[in-house]
Every structure is written in C-alpha cells, then in structure tokens.
Amino acid sequence: MEHLLTDTQRAWRDKARDFAEAEIHPRSLARDQIAAPAETFDWDLIRKGSALGIRTAAVPREYGGHGIDFTTQALMIAEMARADSAMAKTFSQSWKWSHLIVDHGNAEQKRRYFDAFVADDEFVMGGGITEPNAGSDNRMPPPDDPRAGLQLSARLDGDTWMLNGSKCYIANANIGKLIFAFARTDPHAPVQEGTTIFAVHKGAPGLNVGKVFNKHGWRFYQNAELFFENVRVADSDRLSAINGTHKKHGGKNSKFSEMEYAANAVGICDAAIDMATALGRGTQRAGTRLNEHQLFQLKLSEMHMHTEALRSFVLRVAMEADATTLISHKHNAFLMNFSADAMQRVCYLNLDVHRIAHKGVINARADKLVRDAIIWTHIAGDSVTRLKAVQALL
Ligand SMILES: Cc1cc2nc3c(=O)[nH]c(=O)nc-3n(C[C@H](O)[C@H](O)[C@H](O)COP(=O)(O)OP(=O)(O)OC[C@H]3O[C@@H](n4cnc5c(N)ncnc54)[C@H](O)[C@@H]3O)c2cc1C
Numbered sequence: 001m002e003h004l005l006t007d008t009q010r011a012w013r014d015k016a017r018d019f020a021e022a023e024i025h026p027r028s029l030a031r032d033q034i035a036a037p038a039e040t041f042d043w044d045l046i047r048k049g050s051a052l053g054i055r056t057a058a059v060p061r062e063y064g065g066h067g068i069d070f071t072t073q074a075l076m077i078a079e080m081a082r083a084d085s086a087m088a089k090t091f092s093q094s095w096k097w098s099h100l101i102v103d104h105g106n107a108e109q110k111r112r113y114f115d116a117f118v119a120d121d122e123f124v125m126g127g128g129i130t131e132p133n134a135g136s137d138n139r140m141p142p143p144d145d146p147r148a149g150l151q152l153s154a155r156l157d158g159d160t161w162m163l164n165g166s167k168c169y170i171a172n173a174n175i176g177k178l179i180f181a182f183a184r185t186d187p188h189a190p191v192q193e194g195t196t197i198f199a200v201h202k203g204a205p206g207l208n209v210g211k212v213f214n215k216h217g218w219r220f221y222q223n224a225e226l227f228f229e230n231v232r233v234a235d236s237d238r239l240s241a242i243n244g245t246h247k248k249h250g251g252k253n254s255k256f257s258e259m260e261y262a263a264n265a266v267g268i269c270d271a272a273i274d275m276a277t278a279l280g281r282g283t284q285r286a287g288t289r290l291n292e293h294q295l296f297q298l299k300l301s302e303m304h305m306h307t308e309a310l311r312s313f314v315l316r317v318a319m320e321a322d323a324t325t326l327i328s329h330k331h332n333a334f335l336m337n338f339s340a341d342a343m344q345r346v347c348y349l350n351l352d353v354h355r356i357a358h359k360g361v362i363n364a365r366a367d368k369l370v371r372d373a374i375i376w377t378h379i380a381g382d383s384v385t386r387l388k389a390v391q392a393l394l
Contacts, residue, residue, distance in 0.1 A: 001315050009072045015052060016076035020083035023048050028084035032219045032368050038174060038212040040220045043122060049091055050121035054080075058095035060102060063114035070255060074263035074318040078311075081267025082274070085372040086220035088267060090124070092260050093171050093221075096253065097125040100180060103251035104197060104239040113178065113199065126172035127180040128152075128226055131165070134191075136385045138182075141191050149191025152228060154183035154198060161198060161238065163231040166210075173224035174209045177202045181228070185243050192246040197239040206231040217371035255321040257380060258332035262314045262339035265376065269307035269343050272350035272369050276300055279353060290353075299349045306342040313338060333390040337383050340376035347373045 005013075023045060034040045049055050058073060059065020068076075073095060080088035094117075101113050117123045129138055134150045141148040152165035163183055173179060179200045186194030200207060210225030240248060280291030280300060290296050317335050320328070347369045354363040377383050 001312070004315075004319070005071070005075075009069070009075060012057070012066075012068055012072045013075040013079055016054065016079040017082075019049060019052055019054065020080045020088075024080055024083035024087045028087070028220075029365055029368065031084075032086075033364070034219070037214045037219065038222065041175060041222055042220070045087060046090070046124065047121045054091055055094050055121070055124075056098075056118050058098045059114050059118060063110055064118040065098070065114065070259065070318040070321040071315065073256070074259060074266075074314050077260060077263040078266040078270065078314070081264040082270045083267075084220065085264055085268050085271075085369075086218035088264055089218065089221050089260075090172075092264070094123075094125055096256055096260060097127055097178075097180060099252035099256050100127065100197075100239075103253050104245075104248065108236070109199070109239065116177070120177070123177050124172050124175060125178045125180070126170050126176040127182070128167035128170040128173065129182045130167060130169045132168050136381060138191060139381045140385050140389050144190055146188050146190055146194065150182055150184060150195065151187075152181060152183040153187060154185050154196060154233070157232075159235060161233045161235065163198065163200070163206075163228040163233060165228050167226040167228075168210075169213060169223050170226050171221060171223055173226045174212055174222050179226065180239065181226075182245060189243065194243050195245040196242050197245050198233045199237040199239060200228075200231060200233060201237075204231050204233070215375075217368075217373070217375045250325070250327055254327050254329075254332075258336035259314065259317050259321065261376060261380065262310065262335045263318070265339035265343040265373070266307065266311050266314055268369055268373055269303070269310060269346045272346045272366075273300070273303050273307060275363075275366060275369075276303060276350050276353050285356075296353060296356075299353055303346045303349050306346050310339055310342045330390050333386045336376070336380065337386055340373075340383060343373045343376065344370075 027042060027045060031040045031042060053066050056065040057068045061067040077088050077092050080091060101110055105113065129150060131150050131152065137148045138150055152163060152167060154161045154163050163181060181198050181200050182195055183198055184194050185196040206229040208227040210227055213223045280296055281289065283290040285293060313335055317331055351366045351370050354366040
C-alpha cells in the first residue's frame with residue numbers, strides 16, 4: 001500500500017512511529033502493571049504527544065489543528081497501537097470527539113471548544129452514551145419503546161438545561177475537561193428520536209465522578225462512572241438540535257468510529273508479529289532455532305495472513321472515507337468484527353508460541369496483547385449487535 005500514500009501521510013505516520021518507539025513503548029508494560037486503575041495514566045505522555053501535534057491532529061486547520069485525513073489517522077493509530085493499544089486509543093479518543101464537534105457544533109461552538117482544546121496540552125475529551133441499564137439498547141433499541149436506551153434526562157429550566165442521571169464506562173470521564181453527554185430531552189419518544197447532546201465542562205456543580213473501572217485490558221485508558229445531580233448546562237452548550245442527535249446522519253464521527261478500532265487492531269497484530277518474530281530468531285529448540293521449525297513457521301505465517309488482510313481492509317475503508325461522502329455502515333461493522341476476530345487469533349498464536357518457548361510461563365507482553373484484544377468484542381456495541389444491525393441493511 002506504500003505507493004498509494006502521499007508524502008504528507010507518510011510524514012505523519014513516521015512521526016507517530018517515532019513517538020511510539022521513543023515515548024509509548026518504554027512506558028507500556030510498566031503502566032499496564034499498576035494495580036490501581038486511576039494511577040495508570042501518565043500526563044507526561046499526553047503533553048509530549050500534544051507538543052508534536054498528535055492530540056490535535058484531527059482538528060480542522062481553520063480551528064488551529066492539522067486537519068489530517070482518515071487515511072493518516074488510521075496509519076497513525078496503528079503505529080501508536082503497535083507500542084501500546086490503550087495509549088493509542090487515548091490520543092484517538094480526542095480525535096473522535098473533535099469529529100463530533102465538527103459534525104454537530106455551530107460556528108461559535110467550534111471556535112470556543114477548539115480554542116480551549118488546542119491551547120491546553122492537557123485537554124482531553126470524552127463522550128457519555130452508555131448507562132448501567134443502557135448499552136446495546138442505545139444502538140439497536142426495540143422499536144418504538146421509550147423505556148429502552150439511555151435515560152440521563154435533560155429538562156429545560158428557565159434558560160438552562162438541568163441534567164439528572166448517570167453514565168458508566170465513560171472514557172476520560174475522570175480526567176477530561178469536556179464531556180459530551182447524550183441525554184433524553186423527550187422521555188416519551190424512542191431513544192433515537194428523543195436524544196440531544198450536551199457539552200458538560202469539568203467541575204460543573206452537581207457533576208461527580210464515581211469509580212474508575214478496573215479492566216483486564218486497556219489499563220492505561222481511563223473509564224469511569226459519571227453522576228449528574230441537577231447539573232446546569234447553558235443552551236449554548238447544547239450541540240445537536242433538540243431531539244435531533246440521531247436524525248443527523250453521516251459525518252466525520254460516523255466514518256471514524258469502527259475504522260478507529262480496526263486501525264488500532266492492526267497495531268496490536270503488528271506488535272504480536274514483532275514479538276513472535278524476535279522469539280523465533282532468538283530461541284533454540286531441539287538444537288535449531290525456533291523459526292526453523294515448521295510448526296512455528298505455520299503459526300507465524302497465519303499471523304501475517306490475518307494482519308495483512310486486516311491492514312488492507314482498514315486502508316480501503318479509510319481511503320473510501322477520504323474520497324467520498326458516503327458511509328458504508330455495512331463495511332464499517334464488518335471491519336470492526338473482522339478486526340476483533342483477526343486480532344484475537346493473532347494474539348492467541350503469539351501467546352501460544354511464547355508458552356511453547358517458555359515452557360508454559362506466561363510472557364507479560366503477550367498476555368497484555370490478548371487482554372487488550374478482548375476489549376473489541378464488547379466495545380462500541382458488541383460483536384453480536386453489530387452483525388444483527390447490519391443484517392437489516394443486507
Ligand atoms: C473499554 C471500554 C470503553 C468504553 N468507553 C465508552 C465511552 O467512552 N462512552 C460510552 O458511552 N460507552 C463506552 N463503553 C461502553 C460500551 O459502548 C458498551 O459496553 C457496549 O455498548 C455494550 O453495552 P453493555 O456493556 O451495556 O452490554 P449489554 O448491552 O448489556 O450486552 C451484554 C450482552 O448481552 C447481549 N444482548 C444485549 N441486548 C440483547 C438482546 N436484546 N437480546 C439478546 N442479547 C442481548 C449482547 O449481545 C452482549 O453479549 C466502553 C466499554 C468498554 C469495554
């Protein structure tokens with residue numbers, strides 16, 4: 001695919017690779033092994049990535065960012081994820097919400113949010129959709145039932161909105177300076193007809209962070225509960241039209257979401273192949289190097305096969321996203337599920353060859369890759385609901 005890339009795309013990719021090798025990889029295992037989930041985070045990494053323009057890379061140029069295209073985003077995510085998937089996701093999470101601001105914000109909001117975001121090296125953002133009783137229901141609700149889906153309520157009280165309810169699993173909830181809260185502005189309508197997005201600022205009275213989730217994988221990535229108790233939000237911080245969140249179709253955020261995960265999965269696969277290749281070259285079994293054993297060669301070949309198929313699929317979807325205004329929900333859902341299957345197989349094979357070489361002793365990094373890869377089955381929906389939703393389009 002190299003010949004299809006522009007010089008600008010290659011330059012950003014190489015910048016991400018250098019950053020990943022110099023700053024992300026050396027911190028990866030140590031951060032993963034910190035027991036307390038809120039202490040795995042490392043602001044120094046965010047500041048360094050910010051100084052290189054990585055945090056703000058997806059902000060349009062007219063708002064002080066770098067306006068990189070989807071292909072570049074995919075390439076950079078893969079490079080960073082090769083060093084640490086969760087750290088890569090922490091940077092791309094800010095790209096995701098930059099896209100949301102572009103899609104839903106008016107000119108004044110874009111200026112205000114991006115000015116603050118670009119100026120502050122420690123500014124990260126989050127978005128809250130999931131609630132204790134609303135995960136898959138948000139994506140694939142039973143039709144016409146207002147009880148299904150998110151229940152955080154937003155009521156107009158004078159000239160401000162009053163938010164009450166809770167969210168869970170919200171990335172960056174405990175460290176973010178701006179959280180996009182998806183709230184019900186019409187409790188009698190189905191979730192897809194009664195939801196509005198509000199930008200809630202850190203420190204808003206009545207906004208409280210609950211527990212930070214202690215996850216098996218992506219330990220660096222922060223996920224926390226959020227509680228809203230009479231949180232007042234000015235109407236100027238309402239992003240979408242009232243009840244209009246799901247009525248606005250398309251946009252950068254939709255193009256980005258599944259592609260973001262799949263690009264990250266490419267990086268995890270590359271990391272697994274790096275590990276297995278080094279093991280094969282550096283380990284002796286039965287008098288010969290491991291990589292001269294046919295069983296090992298077959299496993300490594302299978303790892304390459306899945307990884308190259310995934311890389312091609314990611315770049316195809318990213319390039320199509322850059323070239324057209326269309327969004328293929330079908331391809332995005334297939335891409336996300338394929339990335340989970342391919343990556344989990346690749347990581348399993350890597351764990352397997354390390355177990356053979358080390359007589360059953362678990363290698364910490366091979367184990368981390370497996371733990372990170374499991375996240376895909378249950379994020380941004382889950383593998384089952386994604387395929388079920390696509391069925392309707394077939
Ligand atoms: C690391 C991580 C980060 C996350 N970050 C965020 C974030 O930043 N913001 C955010 O809003 N959310 C976030 N989430 C939440 C994520 O989007 C949800 O976990 C996901 O949408 C699934 O919802 P759930 O956990 O409630 O599972 P559920 O919806 O309860 O599903 C659990 C299981 O039940 C099955 N199931 C569900 N409904 C049905 C049905 N009707 N019939 C049969 N089977 C069913 C599903 O297929 C699945 O196997 C994050 C999650 C993770 C793991």
